[in-house]
Amino acid sequence: MKKLLPTSTAGSLPKPSWLAESETLWSPWKLQDQALVDGKKDALCVSLHEQQQAGIDIVSDGEQTRQHFVTTFIEHLNGVDFENRKIVKIRDRYDASVPTVVGPVSRQKPVFVEAAKFLRQQTDQPIKWALPGPMTMIDTLYDDHYKSREKLAWEFAIILNQEAKELEAAGVDIIQFDEPAFNVFFDDVNKWGIACLERAIEGLKCETAVHICYGYGIKANTDWKKTLGNEWRQYEEAFPKLQASNIDIISLECHNSHVPMELLELIRGKKVMVGAIDVATNTIETPEEVANTLREALKYVDADKLYPCTNCGMAPLSREVARGKLKALSDGAAIVRKELSV
Ligand SMILES: [Zn+2]
Numbered sequence: 001m002k003k004l005l006p007t008s009t010a011g012s013l014p015k016p017s018w019l020a021e022s023e024t025l026w027s028p029w030k031l032q033d034q035a036l037v038d039g040k041k042d043a044l045c046v047s048l049h050e051q052q053q054a055g056i057d058i059v060s061d062g063e064q065t066r067q068h069f070v071t072t073f074i075e076h077l078n079g080v081d082f083e084n085r086k087i088v089k090i091r092d093r094y095d096a097s098v099p100t101v102v103g104p105v106s107r108q109k110p111v112f113v114e115a116a117k118f119l120r121q122q123t124d125q126p127i128k129w130a131l132p133g134p135m136t137m138i139d140t141l142y143d144d145h146y147k148s149r150e151k152l153a154w155e156f157a158i159i160l161n162q163e164a165k166e167l168e169a170a171g172v173d174i175i176q177f178d179e180p181a182f183n184v185f186f187d188d189v190n191k192w193g194i195a196c197l198e199r200a201i202e203g204l205k206c207e208t209a210v211h212i213c214y215g216y217g218i219k220a221n222t223d224w225k226k227t228l229g230n231e232w233r234q235y236e237e238a239f240p241k242l243q244a245s246n247i248d249i250i251s252l253e254c255h256n257s258h259v260p261m262e263l264l265e266l267i268r269g270k271k272v273m274v275g276a277i278d279v280a281t282n283t284i285e286t287p288e289e290v291a292n293t294l295r296e297a298l299k300y301v302d303a304d305k306l307y308p309c310t311n312c313g314m315a316p317l318s319r320e321v322a323r324g325k326l327k328a329l330s331d332g333a334a335i336v337r338k339e340l341s342v
Contacts, residue, residue, distance in 0.1 A: 004340055005294070005308050005333045006057035008273065010211055010251055011069065011130045011178065012313030013050070013062030014322050019043045025216060025316045026068045040065045041118060048122055050319075054326035055334075058126045058174065063313065065115045069178055070132040070140040071099070072111075077159065079105035079145065086142035091184045094220035100142045101152065107159045113166045120171035129172045131160055133179035133210065134196040135188065150192050157199035168206045175201070176209040176251065183212055186237035194241045201246060209249035209273065212238065213312040214257060217280025225258075232258040239266035249273055253311040255285070255293045264300035272301045275311030276332060277325045282317065284324035290332020295339075303340050308333040 014022065019039050021027035031039040047062030066072035074080050084100045116129050132140075134153040146152040164175050177197060182189050201208040212235065215221035228234075235252065242250055243266060251273035253259065264272060276293040277285055294308055308329055314322040 004303055005306055005337050007308045007329050007333050008058035008128055009060060010310045010312050011063055012315035013047050014315060014317055014319045015064055016043050016046055023316055023318055044119060050323055055330035056326055058128050059123060060128050061115060061119050070137055073132050076108060076111040077105050078108055079103040088142050091139055091181055093224050098141050101145045103145055105155050107162055110166050111163055113170050116167050116170040116172050126173040128174040128176055129167050130176045130178055133177035134200060135181040135193045136179050139181045153196045157196040160200040161202055164204055168204055172206060174207045174209055176211055178211045180213055180215055182238050183234045189238045190241055194245050198246050207248045209251050210247050211251035213253040216312055216316055222280060230258055231260055235259060235263050243267045243270060251309060255311055261296050264297060271305040271307060273307040273309035276308050277310040277329050279310055279312045279314050282321050285328045287328055287331035287335055290328055291335040294336045
């Protein structure tokens with residue numbers, strides 16, 4: 001019988017201090033050339049080991065091979081000029097220096113496929129791989145060529161589909177698209193955002209997921225959260241269309257957030273990765289706190305479709321805190337699993 005409540009993480013995990021600056025998001029690499037190539041592989045093994053030690057069921061590379069969840073992918077594409085940077089407002093929230101689209105975009109070569117093959121060789125457990133979603137990609141760029149967010153998103157969807165098919169062939173079990181932008185641009189999400197996502201997963205036989213969160217625990221995000229009021233109903237906007245989409249799994253921020261849990265009823269029937277670990281605090285959840293969040297989610301998600309997870313990536317945390325949180329997730333899921341089995 002399939003294990004109930006299989007645990008996983010939303011994505012990134014801390015990098016070892018010999019590879020990148022600790023507790024720093026988007027830190028530059030500390031190694032170069034072949035040492036960097038080897039260092040990333042070593043870090044992937046360390047990260048996998050830490051997930052396994054904590055008892056995580058669906059494992060990932062901990063995003064050890066990328067600096068940024070969007071730009072590392074974009075760096076590998078034709079048509080994007082990284083020298084010619086512009087300041088844009090990311091997700092209507094904070095300014096960032098981003099590359100410029102100067103011509104037709106295309107994928108020169110596979111981006112993460114070698115790393116995914118390497119991860120596949122290290123474990124027989126199910127593996128999940130994260131890619132940026134089309135809408136979040138266009139939001140992390142200045143477009144000087146297509147002059148249309150929608151047009152560029154469709155181009156990225158085609159490119160992501162090429163990459164996703166090769167990741168599937170490399171043995172990835174779940175391909176996840178990170179779409180924090182789905183929590184911001186509601187009109188576009190419903191007009192073309194979800195359609196672009198479905199283009200990105202076209203023809204895939206492996207499982208697919210979309211991760212929609214309120215962001216890493218950085219100041220721009222925590223300040224934004226303060227403006228959202230007591231009830232965060234952003235998910236309500238995209239859920240009806242997501243429920244009707246071909247996406248298999250929806251990954252959400254739930255623990256310590258002001259998202260009313262009953263919104264999950266809107267995606268009944270989908271598998272849900274329920275964020276039961278807060279990534280914006282160093283306080284390690286107790287297993288009982290994790291279990292409480294999962295029990296609450298179980299009112300709206302069928303037990304065979306509930307995947308305990310983290311709210312978002314844990315890259316900015318210390319390794320010790322991240323390890324503690326992984327263990328809490330695992331132990332909390334075990335409590336509820338036991339309750340369900342009686
Ligand atoms: Zn996230």
